[in-house]
Amino acid sequence: MWKFLVPAAIFAVLVGFFVVGLHRDPSQVPSPLIGKAAPAYSLPKVEEPSVKVSNTDFAGRKHLVNVWATWCVECRKEHQVLLEIARQNVLPIVGMDWKDELASAQQWLNQLGNPYVATAFDQEGRVAIDFGVYGAPETFLIDEQGKVLYKHIGVLTLEVWNQELLPRINGQKS
Amino acid sequence: MSITIRHLLILIISNLLVASVWAVDDAQPFADPALQARYESLTHQLRCLVCQNETIADSGATLAGDLRRELHEKLAAGQSDEEVLKFMTDRYGAFVLYKPPFERRTWLLWLAPVLLLITGLIVVVRVISKRSHMAIDAADEADQGDQA
Numbered sequence A: 001m002w003k004f005l006v007p008a009a010i011f012a013v014l015v016g017f018f019v020v021g022l023h024r025d026p027s028q029v030p031s032p033l034i035g036k037a038a039p040a041y042s043l044p045k046v047e048e049p050s051v052k053v054s055n056t057d058f059a060g061r062k063h064l065v066n067v068w069a070t071w072c073v074e075c076r077k078e079h080q081v082l083l084e085i086a087r088q089n090v091l092p093i094v095g096m097d098w099k100d101e102l103a104s105a106q107q108w109l110n111q112l113g114n115p116y117v118a119t120a121f122d123q124e125g126r127v128a129i130d131f132g133v134y135g136a137p138e139t140f141l142i143d144e145q146g147k148v149l150y151k152h153i154g155v156l157t158l159e160v161w162n163q164e165l166l167p168r169i170n171g172q173k174s
Numbered sequence B: 001m002s003i004t005i006r007h008l009l010i011l012i013i014s015n016l017l018v019a020s021v022w023a024v025d026d027a028q029p030f031a032d033p034a035l036q037a038r039y040e041s042l043t044h045q046l047r048c049l050v051c052q053n054e055t056i057a058d059s060g061a062t063l064a065g066d067l068r069r070e071l072h073e074k075l076a077a078g079q080s081d082e083e084v085l086k087f088m089t090d091r092y093g094a095f096v097l098y099k100p101p102f103e104r105r106t107w108l109l110w111l112a113p114v115l116l117l118i119t120g121l122i123v124v125v126r127v128i129s130k131r132s133h134m135a136i137d138a139a140d141e142a143d144q145g146d147q148a
Helices: A002-022 A073-088 A102-112 A126-130 A158-169 B005-022 B033-043 B062-076 B081-092 B107-147
Strands: A042-044 A052-054 A063-068 A093-098 A118-122 A138-142 A148-153
Touching: A052 A118, A063 A073, A073 A093, A073 A102, A073 A158, A093 A126, A102 A118, A118 A126, A126 B062, A138 A158, A148 A158, B033 B062, B033 B081, B062 B081
Parallel strands: A042 A118, A063 A093, A093 A118
Antiparallel strands: A042 A052, A063 A138, A138 A148
């Protein structure tokens, strides 16, 4: 009896591990920033480099911080979604242009349209490290107190917007 | 001309010699060898999250370069290894460490080898004692057979 049961039990445990493991995306590293204060920053504004964009500009308002770059192929796809989200006028989207060229970033916004209330120019990637960014695009939902509520890694789609972000913005999901 | 062992050896050794040229880290080494050793040790403990199976010492990704720069500046500023590692885990989580800490989520990972070893030992002891009993029983039977 045991000779059959023990290997069967071990096999079942292994299958369990594999089912869970194979359905996880190893490229999605959970952020330790969730529930904590978002990092402070003060960076030149892409649209007008003599002006600074800082986290305090958005204090007291729920907003998105979207990390993008012109060298990021997926970001071009995501840009259309961001334009649509901006059109819905639910909350301000702050851009974070990561390790980019200023001229290319300006050209990008002029040609594709600008969904951002302001875009911070993080040329050295220091603020991105504070945010724990490891690949563009990444999007953070930040609440009125400056706390990170949610992080989406990869292209933001309308599906993610409707199912993950909107319920959290409206306080229906945490 | 035939390829001899000698040729092969020269080839292998010359390959080893240029290995340092392949290194991706182009940062100026620290003047202080102790600091440089700490820097090298830390770059080998931190994971490059873009290319997850590489340390930031081996990775040519831009992010790895940025993280090496942070590390370099922090060590130069006199921060301890613990402070630097805390800076990294505060931002990227424990996954950035190649050696995961012992915590609620990882205890099974750390204890699995010990548990497997103990299970194996129990199985071995049981099998051996069973077999030796069988041998003794067989020997007893044989003894009784002799006496009869």
